[in-house]
Amino acid sequence: MAGNDVISRRSLHGELVDLLHDMVLDGELRPGDKINEQALCVRFGVSRTPLREALKVLASGGLVILAPNRGARVARISPQEIDQLFPIMGALESLAGELACQNISNADIARIRKLHDQMVHHYEKKESAPYLKLNRQIHEAIFDAANNAELTQLYHTIMVRTHAVRFTAKKSPARWHEAVEDHVKIMDALEKRDGTRLGVLLKDHLRHKASMVHESLTEMSAEAAE
Amino acid sequence: MAGNDVISRRSLHGELVDLLHDMVLDGELRPGDKINEQALCVRFGVSRTPLREALKVLASGGLVILAPNRGARVARISPQEIDQLFPIMGALESLAGELACQNISNADIARIRKLHDQMVHHYEKKESAPYLKLNRQIHEAIFDAANNAELTQLYHTIMVRTHAVRFTAKKSPARWHEAVEDHVKIMDALEKRDGTRLGVLLKDHLRHKASMVHESLTEMSAEAAE
DNA sequence: GCTTTGCATTTTGCATTCAAATTCGGATGT
DNA sequence: ACATCCGAATTTGAATGCAAAATGCAAAGC
Structure with a gap:
C-alpha cells in the first residue's frame, strides 16, 4: 500500500x-x-x-x-476484543501460511531460515528486543510470500488494533519458550512446504499468543485503576 | 450514565x-x-x-x-482482487464455522436446518431469488452463532467489496448444483458440531464460489468493452 | 483530417467561519 | 459542607469560501 x-x-x-x-x-x-x-x-x-x-x-x-x-x-482494547481479534488474526495468518507454501521460492525459505536461526539465538541470550524484531520480520516474510496484498493489509489493520498489548504484555519464560517451540515447528513446516500443517501451526501459535496476552491483560487491569 | x-x-x-x-x-x-x-x-x-x-x-x-x-x-473489482478476497472470505467463514460449532444451541441448529431445507426446495424449483436469500440467511446464522462481532463485521466489509459480482455473476447449472452439494455437507457437519470439518467445508465452498465468479467475470469482461 | 494549444468552467482540497453542544468554574440554595 | 444550577470558555460538527488542479471545448497548427 x-x-x-x-x-x-x-x-x-x-x-x-x-x-x-x-x-x-x-x-x-x-x-x-x-x-x-x-x-x-x-x-x-x-x-x-x-x-x-x-x-x-x-x-x-x-x-x-x-x-x-x-x-x-x-481506542482501548478489552479482553473481549482480544478474544475476538486473535482468532481472526489466527485465521489470517493460517491462510497466509497456506498460500506462502504454494508460492515461496527456495531462496525465500532460506532467508526466513536465517531470520529464524538468528531469532532463536537471541532467545537463547534472552535478548527481547532483537527477538521481537526478527519475530515480526518472519511473520512479515510469510505474508510477503503469500503474495496477497489484501490479506497483508487486512492483517495489518487488525494487528494494529492490538497494539495496546505492548504496554502490558510481558512474556513469562514459559510462554516465551512455548513461542519459540511453535516457531521451530513453523519453520519446519515451511521448509517442507506443508501448507496445511503450517496453517494449523500458525493458528495454534496465535492461540498461544492470545492466551499469553489475555493472561497478562486481565492481570494488569486488576491492578491498574482508572 | x-x-x-x-x-x-x-x-x-x-x-x-x-x-x-x-x-x-x-x-x-x-x-x-x-x-x-x-x-x-x-x-x-x-x-x-x-x-x-x-x-x-x-x-x-x-x-x-x-x-x-x-x-x-x-471501486471496480478485478479478477485479481477476486482471487485475493475470496480466500480471505473463505478463511473467515471457516473460522466462523469452527466457532459456531463450539457455541451453537440445538434450537439454532434446527432453525438453520429449516432454512437449509427451504433453500434446497427453492433450488429444486430453480427459484433463484429466494434461494439466494436463504443462502445469505444461512451464512448469517452461522456468523451469528460464532458470536464474534468483530469477525462478522470484518466479513461484511469484505463481502461488500465483492458486491460487483452480482451484476455479472450467473451461476451455471453445474455450479449451482455444486453449491447445493456443498451446503448439504455443511449442514451435516454443523449438526454434528464437527467444527474442523465445517471449517474445511466452508473454505472449499468459498473456493468454489470464487471459481464460479472468476469464470463469469473473465468471460463477461471479454465481451464488455469500456 | 487529426492533433495540439489556450482559456473558461467545473471540481477538488483545504482553510475558515459559524452555530450547537459540552465542559468547567463559581455562585446559589438547602 | 454538599449538591445543583447557571453562564463563560472550549470544543465539536457542519457550512461556506477560496485557491489550485483538472476537465471540456473551441481555435490554431501540422
Missing part, C-alpha cells in the same frame, strides 16, 4: 492517517487518550478539516473511538 | 456512509461510476464536508477509490 508514484501526490488526510497511526503505535498517543484536534492541527500545521477526515478513517478501522460531540479517543 | 443511546445521536457522516453504502449495494451507483460530490450534496441536503468525510471512510474500506484531485469512483 506504499504506492508512491514518482510524483508523490498524496492527500493531506492520507498523510495524517499515517502520522496519527504512527503516533499511536509509538505510544505517543496512549489507549484512552483524548485526541485534541486543535493541538494536533497546530502541531502538523494543517487545518481541522483534513485532520478530522483522518480521524474518521482511523475510527472506521477501530483504532480511535469517536463519541458524537465529544471528540476522539485512542 | 452510559445508556443515553436511546436517542440515536449519529453523526452526519455516519449516516452518509450508510447511505452511500446502500446506494452502491442497490446498484444505484455502479462500479466505475464517478461520484459527484455536489450532486450528492444537493440530493441529501448536506454540505460537502460530511459527504467528503464519508467518502474517505468508504475509500479506506475499499468500496470507493479516491484519485487525488480527481474525485471518487465506485
